[in-house]
Amino acid sequence: YGPRVQVVSPPGLVTSVRRRLAGAADFAAAPAPPIAFPATGSARHGRKRTSEDQLTRMLQLVPFLVHHQGLHISEVAANFGITREELEADLRILICSGLPEGYPDDLLDIQWEDDHVTITQDLDLNRPVRFTVEEACALLTGLETLNSLPELAEGGALESVTLKLLAAAGEEGLKAAVLSGPEVAPGNTAALETARQAIRNGAQLRLRYFSPLRDTASTRNIDPLRLYSLDNTWYLEAFCHSADALRNFRLDRIDALETTGQPVSGEAAPDGKLPVKLFTPNDDDAVVVVQLTRQGAGLADEYYAERTAQLTDGGLLAEIRFGSTGWLPMFVAQHGGTARILEPEELAGSSREWLAAALAQYEDQPLRRLE
Structure with missing residues (x-):
């Protein structure tokens, strides 16, 4: 937590925090290597299987x-x-x-x-499996999300299944039923239906999208892949022809959506899981160049680096998308000298200032040797 928190005891923890902050600050202040990534489009750094x-x-x-x-x-x-x-x-x-x-x-x-x-x-794996209460509640949460979609009429199969599960899951099921996904706002209903129809028909769409981060609206052609809700927000996942990559667009930031009359290009397909991964690219992301030491090189996989370049000392340059930049100084401090921000310079500078302010709190305390 940097300058917002000062550890006063026990002494061993004070020393640990100070060492980690000092390691991060020293690395952040060291001379930066030249920033250069391979020019070929195949330089993306895939996530290793775990x-x-x-x-x-x-x-x-x-x-x-x-x-x-x-x-x-x-x-x-x-x-x-x-x-x-x-x-x-x-x-x-x-x-x-x-x-x-x-x-x-x-x-x-x-x-x-x-x-x-x-x-x-096969150990009787063909037998029907009885849901536990926890499993029934998880399924109810998903069913309630589907029931909130505007085009689903009351009294259908979904409602019937939901009622049966509610009866089987009892009181716990009633609790789960209120944890449904977000309803589609009236203003987003048309965009959702247009996107769903295009996904069904394999049609390309023209999208006008507002980005609060840039305070601008952009127009681009997309191949719609799927709709999903995450953290109380509906998203449209699509292949963006302008970015030449998969992107996720918030439904509530789509100003206009219409078909182009062209079929989708077939250049991309959804991963099959929701969400696609722990972090999915969005047009509001900040693209950050991070330097990782040999010990921290695995962070490129963990954060789905879009491009990487090997350094002579065994470390890596990694270009990573972050949805929020406010926590980046914490990210740097957490890794105590194995990661630092190189670009954009504004973020690199604010990270160095954050680390310096955090370390200043411990200037009058002796650095004890860890046992």
Whole structure:
């Protein structure tokens, strides 16, 4: 929290905070390397796969295989967007997985020696699964979001399913039902319907969009991909031809939306998850160039850097989009000398000032050695 908070005890924590702030300030004040990124468009830095990605994939893999017995291993791998080697690694883990007792008959039995993947012991995964109260409540929240859409008439299938789940989930279900997603404001109804129709028909749209950050409105052609709500706001995800990349447009900032009479280009497709990732590009973002040391290079993956360039000392230059810049000094301080802002200079300068003000609070305190 920098200059807004001063730690006074215990002494070990004071020393820890001071060391981290000092490390960040020293790195921020060091000479900057030349900023240059590869000129080719293929220089984007993709996010590395993590164990969390693998777990999510394996949870989807078992029911997929149960319902697609005998599918060729290359088709299975292609369906999940992974290599054959990655798929085989997943399968080797799955054949050691099963019911809690751990007996031989309680393990998944998966065969793929003939290049066709089959499950001969699926542990009754074909049985209908009974929802827990927590799962029913989560589903109710989503159903209430759909029920709030203006074009859905009362008394339909959604309402019927919602009522049945409410009855099954009891009092907890009633609580979940009030946690629905945002309603579509009357002024956004036309844009939502135009976007939905264009997505259904594969039609290109012309969008006039207001950016509060720049205090300007811009017009561009987009290929609409999907609509979703996040943090009480409705978004239209689309491929923007001006930016030549995926962008997310807030429905309440769309001034005008109309078809161009052209089909979509087919240059991009939605990821399949909502939201696409922890951070999705928006036209209100600040594009920041960050220098990362060898120890901090992994931050380029964590923050979905759009471009990276290797430095001679093993570190990286990374171009990252941030939706809010107010917390960037905290980001720099948090990493204690492994990350700093290079551009824009205004943000780099405010970060250095923030660190200096934070350190000034500890000038009269001796720097103790950490045990």
